[in-house]
Amino acid sequence: TRKHTIAVIPGDGIGKEVMPEGMRVLEKAASLFGFDIDQKWHDFASCDYYTRHGKMMPDNWKEEIGRPDAIFFGAVGWPDTVPDHVSLWGSLLQFRREYDQYVNLRPVRLMPGVPCPLAGREPGDIDFWVVRENTEGEYSSVGGIMFPGTEREIVIQETVMTRVGVDRILRFAFDLAQKRPNKHLTSATKSNGIAITMPYWDQRVEAMGEQYPDVRRDKYHIDILTAQFVLNPDRFDVVVGSNLFGDILSDLGPACTGTIGVAPSANINPEGIHPSLFEPVHGSAPDIAGQNIANPVGQIWSAAMMLDHLGETEAAAAIMRAVEQVLATPSARTSDLKGAASTQDCGKAIADAL
Amino acid sequence: TRKHTIAVIPGDGIGKEVMPEGMRVLEKAASLFGFDIDQKWHDFASCDYYTRHGKMMPDNWKEEIGRPDAIFFGAVGWPDTVPDHVSLWGSLLQFRREYDQYVNLRPVRLMPGVPCPLAGREPGDIDFWVVRENTEGEYSSVGGIMFPGTEREIVIQETVMTRVGVDRILRFAFDLAQKRPNKHLTSATKSNGIAITMPYWDQRVEAMGEQYPDVRRDKYHIDILTAQFVLNPDRFDVVVGSNLFGDILSDLGPACTGTIGVAPSANINPEGIHPSLFEPVHGSAPDIAGQNIANPVGQIWSAAMMLDHLGETEAAAAIMRAVEQVLATPSARTSDLKGAASTQDCGKAIADAL
């Protein structure tokens, strides 16, 4: 039988609560669709680990993780113990870079049973992808502070874009758009205000677009693009953005379809040189952690994306059908979707529906 | 009688169409409330001017403008002729900096008669301010390109924050929050990903907050904050953000209340050393320019903000009552609000209602 090796990293907060549900559904899918999951759990990449060891991960974390077929990740961050930039740069953001997971792929899809905050939108109306550059751009650690502690403090941080980095994410996005029925790509920019990197981004979009004459392309400045997500979400097909803009759009998009609690994401190294990482869009949510009320759908949908990536397309599709069915059942939903189910109840319901 | 000297700069596209309506209402207000408007129109800060002179403004633009009590601005940009970053950095963004208009103040308010894209929200539910830093931050022109034209291209742009720049916008925002019934300030951050400038921003918010013990403060990362604008817009009172984050939030906010077509903004130099500038949030809208269908309410509401700033609070309040009355009248609305009125019809209706 086919075997997939998975590194399982629950992380912090509700990550530890939703991960077992993700694994429950994954194991159920394995038994139904005839493949094996070889799982190895890791306690690092968490603030608990930091408290015990003074760092987010062991120095030999790459060895510890080995060469899994994929990484299944929960959520990281516990700001009361570790500042967010320390916990994130020491874990998730490090994976993205060191494993060169330069594509962050996130669906925006209005699902049945999820109450939509936008008036008059039905499941089927909103269905697009956000393709986010995931390694460079605004997320840099280059810069510093001058005259620290004085009135004259100047703080500088550099945004760094490279031809290689920009072109490869654009290629992925154009390829994806070309496979979609509408063949439509929207680029997020801010070249009117951010006057060096963003005009460059625009140029590369133009240049790449010439290689895809069948893909219709447009661009919006990020300010008005966020407005368009609310006013005309049915207008989009594939939206590509820099690290920061993609980050914003991939929270806003799911919010426009009801909740970020159900949204998944894939951090992909398309060449397969390094493992790709699958995680819900939501964070560790300290405010609701420990109450067993977190919505496990983001984690479970991430499992489906992971299986897709591993070639288990049938199992992935079956999980999505089970997710849709459970979301459409009021009693199986968690409290964020006005249900009363616990995290486990919801996970079990999806495993059963499978 | 009181006299207010106004520099009038219509700019490009629909700026030239909505400005006369702004002036119509302003003059009507002057005659009703007993003050004089001394207006001087300028054709620069427009792409037409650029086409004729090869630059957006004359070298002696400051002399040309003189020392008005305020600048009333339309919109600038005509990307078919002049790239956006050239037209904007050569006009609006230059005013903001050279006149040290470090506060960009923008209301987010659900108005009667404006169809809200969010389900179940009524006028009164959404009513907050976005306070945007308006001179530094992500809008820098510092940086450059290495290995241009080669595969190795590296493009760098620096975000620059200063203690002075951050503290003065925070002070303005806290002062504003303190005057509001809810005394609640929300800071937009991204300190988990943007690891140098944003943790600094957070620190300054904390430090300033200690001077305002009666103001409740919270912070959200920009990604989840955009989601909260859609999901819980009634949660906000005063939202403060950097130049870029404020830009995004002040388009998204008005979109959540129906349209950016009616939103105004004030670019303020609080010390009054330089003139402040008042402009609609929308741009020059080349797609609808020349059709006489642009919504003039953003320009007219900006006139009200300008009068407020000039101490004509009664006239400002009267304009807002007239705006609300006209927005609630289907036949007086422009097509973006599903009416059939022309730009002039709508402007005249507001002047009459006054």
Ligand SMILES: CC(C)[C@H](C(=O)O)[C@@H](O)C(=O)O
């Ligand atoms: C036109 C553009 C440069 C400007 C900005 O980003 O500041 C506009 O979007 C605004 O919000 O006033």
Ligand SMILES: CC(C)[C@H](C(=O)O)[C@@H](O)C(=O)O
């Ligand atoms: C936690 C944070 C650093 C992260 C990001 O900004 O990339 C998260 O918001 C995400 O979208 O995966």
